[in-house]
Every structure is written in C-alpha cells, then in structure tokens.
Amino acid sequence: MKEKILIVEDDKFLGEFLLKRLKEEGFEVFLATNGEEGFNLACEKRPELIILDLILPEKNGYEVLEDLKRNPLTSNIPVLILSNLGQKEEVEEALRKGAEDFLIKAYYSLDDITLRVRLHLKKSKK
Amino acid sequence: MKKKKKVFFEATSIAAHQLKNPISIIKNYLEVLSSEEIGKLNEKQKEYLSDIAEILEKMRRIVEYLLEISRIEEGKYKLKKEKFSLEDLTENVIKDFKIWAQATNTEIFFKREKNLPKVFSDPIRIRHVIENFISNAIKYKKPEKKGKIIISIKKRGKFLLFSCKDNGIGIPKKDFKKVFTKFYRSEKATQLDPQGTGLGLFIDKATIEESGGKIGFKKNRGSGMTFYFTLPCSK
Amino acid sequence: MIQKKKKILFVEDDKFLRKVYKEKFERAGFEFLEAITGQEGIHKALIEKPDLILLDLMLPGKNGFEVLIDLKSNPKTKKIPVIILSNLGQESDRKKGLSLGALDYLVKPEISLSEVVNKVKEYFLKLEK
Numbered sequence: 001m002k003e004k005i006l007i008v009e010d011d012k013f014l015g016e017f018l019l020k021r022l023k024e025e026g027f028e029v030f031l032a033t034n035g036e037e038g039f040n041l042a043c044e045k046r047p048e049l050i051i052l053d054l055i056l057p058e059k060n061g062y063e064v065l066e067d068l069k070r071n072p073l074t075s076n077i078p079v080l081i082l083s084n085l086g087q088k089e090e091v092e093e094a095l096r097k098g099a100e101d102f103l104i105k106a107y108y109s110l111d112d113i114t115l116r117v118r119l120h121l122k123k124s125k126k
Numbered sequence: 127m128k129k130k131k132k133v134f135f136e137a138t139s140i141a142a143h144q145l146k147n148p149i150s151i152i153k154n155y156l157e158v159l160s161s162e163e164i165g166k167l168n169e170k171q172k173e174y175l176s177d178i179a180e181i182l183e184k185m186r187r188i189v190e191y192l193l194e195i196s197r198i199e200e201g202k203y204k205l206k207k208e209k210f211s212l213e214d215l216t217e218n219v220i221k222d223f224k225i226w227a228q229a230t231n232t233e234i235f236f237k238r239e240k241n242l243p244k245v246f247s248d249p250i251r252i253r254h255v256i257e258n259f260i261s262n263a264i265k266y267k268k269p270e271k272k273g274k275i276i277i278s279i280k281k282r283g284k285f286l287l288f289s290c291k292d293n294g295i296g297i298p299k300k301d302f303k304k305v306f307t308k309f310y311r312s313e314k315a316t317q318l319d320p321q322g323t324g325l326g327l328f329i330d331k332a333t334i335e336e337s338g339g340k341i342g343f344k345k346n347r348g349s350g351m352t353f354y355f356t357l358p359c360s361k
Numbered sequence: 362m363i364q365k366k367k368k369i370l371f372v373e374d375d376k377f378l379r380k381v382y383k384e385k386f387e388r389a390g391f392e393f394l395e396a397i398t399g400q401e402g403i404h405k406a407l408i409e410k411p412d413l414i415l416l417d418l419m420l421p422g423k424n425g426f427e428v429l430i431d432l433k434s435n436p437k438t439k440k441i442p443v444i445i446l447s448n449l450g451q452e453s454d455r456k457k458g459l460s461l462g463a464l465d466y467l468v469k470p471e472i473s474l475s476e477v478v479n480k481v482k483e484y485f486l487k488l489e490k
Contacts (some may be wrong), residue, residue, distance in 0.1 A: 088223075100414065102228075
C-alpha cells in the first residue's frame with residue numbers, strides 16, 4: 001500500500017511541483033493550501049508524513065503544528081517543516097513545538113527534499 | 127577629531143546606560159501583565175506580550191553592544207578571565223548550532239589535537255566569538271551547495287589556534303579592510319541574517335586582542351573563508 | 362452584492378511586523394499574504410495577483426527598490442499598486458520610490474498601523490469611483 005504524504009503549502013507553484021515529484025516517487029500525495037485545510041486533511045487522511053510551510057494565509061504554520069501535536073489523531077505523524085523562514089530562533093522554535101525536521105527552502109533541492117522524506121519515513125517505521 | 131570621537135563615545139555610553147532603565151521598567155510591566163495578577167488574559171494577548179518581551183530583549187542586546195563598543199573605544203574593555211577548556215566550549219557551541227546548520231543543509235566537523243592545554247581568557251566572550259564565526263559561516267553559505275564547516279583547534283607554541291573554515295560565498299576582496307570595523311555587513315547579507323547589526327566581529331577582535339591573542343581571516347583556495355584566532359595557553 | 366476580499370501582499374522580513382500587520386489587515390477585512398524576501402515577493406505577486414502590495418525597503422538579498430523595478434517592468438505585475446514602507450524618512454528615498462512608480466511612501470516610525478490600513482482603504486475607495 002502506498003505511503004501517504006500531506007503537503008501544506010500556499011505557494012501553488014511549489015506545491016504542485018512537490019506533489020508531482022512525490023507522486024512520481026510512488027507516494028500518494030495530498031496538497032492543502034492553507035492551515036485549516038491542512039489540519040482537516042491530516043485528520044481525515046492520516047498521512048505517514050506531513051510537509052508543512054510556516055508562512056500560510058490565516059493560520060500560520062506554527063499554529064498548525066501545535067494543533068497537530070495536540071490532537072491525538074495526528075500527534076504521532078512526523079512533521080517536516082519546509083519554509084523560507086530561516087533564522088536560528090525560528091528553526092529552534094519549530095523543533096520545540098514538535099517538528100521532526102526543518103528544511104530552509106532556498107538550501108534544499110527537490111532531490112534533497114525527496115531524500116529527507118524517505119529518511120523520515122524509514123525512521124518512523126521502526 | 128580624536129576629541130570629537132571621545133565625546134561621541136562618552137555620549138553613547140551615557141545614552142546607552144540611560145536606556146537600560148526604561149527597558150527594565152517595561153520588563154517589569156510585562157511581568158505583571160503576563161502573570162495575570164491584574165487580570166486574566168486570552169491566548170492571543172499572552173502571545174503578544176511574549177512577542178513584546180522578545181523585541182525588548184533585542185533592544186537590550188543592542189544597548190549592551192553599544193556599551194561594549196564605547197568601553198572598547200575608551201580603552202576600558204575588561205574581560206573576566208579564567209582557565210577553561212577551549213575544546214569543551216567549542217563542542218558545546220557546535221551542539222547548539224547543529225539543528226540550525228542542518229536546516230541550511232550544512233554539516234559541521236570538529237577536529238582537535240589530543241591533550242590540548244587550557245587557555246586563559248573570558249569564556250563567555252570567547253563563546254560569542256565562536257558563535258559569531260559559526261553563525262557567519264552558516265549565513266554566508268552558498269544556497270545551492272551542501273555546506274561544510276570545519277572547525278579545528280591546534281597547539282601552536284604557547285598558543286592554541288582555533289580556525290573555522292567554510293565553503294560559502296566568501297567576502298569580496300574590496301571589503302577585506304572593513305571586516306573587523308564597526309557596522310561592517312556584506313552587501314550579500316542573506317535572508318538568514320536580515321537584521322544583523324554587524325557589530326560582532328568588531329567586539330570579537332577586541333576580545334581576542336585583550337586576551338593577548340590574534341584574530342584574522344583568509345580566503346580559501348577553493349571557496350569560502352577561514353576565520354581564526356589564537357589564545358595564550360594557561361600556565 | 363457580496364464583494365470579494367481585497368488581496369494584500371506584504372513583503373517584509375521582520376516576523377513581528379508581519380504578525381501584527383496580518384492581525385490588523387485581516388480584522389479590517391482583507392486577505393493577507395506574506396513574503397519574507399524580495400524574490401519571494403515577486404514570485405507571489407506573479408502567482409497570486411494581489412490587489413495591492415506593501416513593500417518594505419530593507420530586505421535581505423534584493424532590496425525594495427530592486428523589487429519595485431522588477432514589478433514595474435513585468436507586464437504581468439506592473440499594474441499592481443505598490444505602497445512603500447520604510448524605516449527611514451530620507452527625502453531622496455521617497456523621491457526615488459515615487460519616481461520608480463510607487464503609489465505612496467510611508468515611514469514606519471512616523472505612521473500608526475491604523476493609518477496604514479486607512480491609506481489602503483482610501484485607495485480602494487477611490488478606485489471604485
């Protein structure tokens with residue numbers, strides 16, 4: 001059975017790009033363009049991994065992260081932050097709030113992101 | 127000109143000292159508000175107060191920097207010196223930066239010689255120097271390349287030589303003279319350092335020189351820079 | 362008649378400013394989008410087609426003026442009104458901003474949040490007439 005990945009990304013261009021690539025890699029992929037939608041899809045689809053941007057319209061990524069970690073349905077799903085934000089305190093805050101990993105968009109190619117996705121899926125299977 | 131400079135730094139020192147007072151009063155007000163002893167707060171209000179506290183802390187740090195600079199300029203820069211292990215301190219700082227480094231696709235390597243003696247200097251200030259070196263190496267990395275930072279400590283006669291080598295975008299040659307001056311910031315300041323004050327290296331230089339050491343940098347043959355400093359071993 | 366929310370794009374690298382502007386503008390009934398670098402701002406302007414852009418001048422990488430030039434030279438974005446928000450009130454900067462095509466030039470420390478919101482509201486009201 002295909003592993004499910006949820007992408008929460010408001011940049012439609014990047015979101016579609018990532019979706020297409022991960023589908024090619026053999027995953028079942030869902031895309032949400034805002035926090036509310038992302039949270040609801042996470043509860044509904046119970047993905048094996050969530051890729052979450054921090055800058056989102058209305059609810060920001062940190063709030064979505066907190067909601068996901070508070071909800072017993074979604075608290076065990078590893079969250080990989082993929083964001084343009086990149087200062088030390090911002091990265092540390094996300095990890096404190098329960099994110100599994102943090103990738104600053106400008107420094108990671110699609111190949112790199114895919115590698116990390118696989119790494120985390122492998123890790124969570126154990 | 128020298129007299130004007132002296133007056134300027136005296137004035138800066140006085141102003142900075144005076145700023146400390148209202149900053150601490152605001153901190154007190156925030157404390158009372160956040161404790162909810164004068165009224166219950168909703169989540170958002172608590173969050174906003176916490177943000178204000180963070181912004182205030184930033185102000186406080188800038189004021190501290192200004193005071194440091196004035197002290198340095200007035201020749202009154204004092205360090206709290208003691209014997210300590212440079213490699214233990216470095217290990218600690220690297221641990222602290224690991225997560226952020228990883229987020230930028232950067233790996234930090236630490237090489238040190240065996241049986242290194244302790245050094246004699248101010249560990250808190252030296253910590254700042256190391257943090258600054260690593261921070262800069264991360265901030266000025268090439269976005270498309272995997273970042274590699276190699277930190278090494280070697281014994282060199284009666285000194286320890288600390289160096290931080292990166293494979294980043296480097297500093298343009300025309301800026302070499304300005305690197306340790308006040309307020310120097312490369313034009314290529316990346317999004318990882320949008321509000322850097324550019325005061326770090328100026329204070330770092332004073333710290334190392336006050337300790338009896340040397341600070342410097344060189345452009346690597348490949349890419350990036352190597353920043354280094356020396357500190358006298360303790361007897 | 363239900364009016365669609367006006368879309369504002371805020372290009373600003375300070376996280377606290379983004380937060381407080383977002384709060385204020387969303388409460389005022391606007392849809393609020395953010396970008397933290399000039400490059401991201403240009404990118405979002407192209408995809409999202411905002412109704413107005415609030416642009417900070419001090420940005421990492423591409424600065425505000427460079428972003429403004431890019432926006433105004435691209436047929437897809439040149440019609441979007443841009444209001445510059447600056448930390449400094451240099452007259453030379455103001456002249457430069459306006460000559461490059463900015464709708465207005467506001468100095469952050471001299472203007473309140475409510476006043477910024479009002480300026481934006483005024484612009485849209487004028488547009489309707």
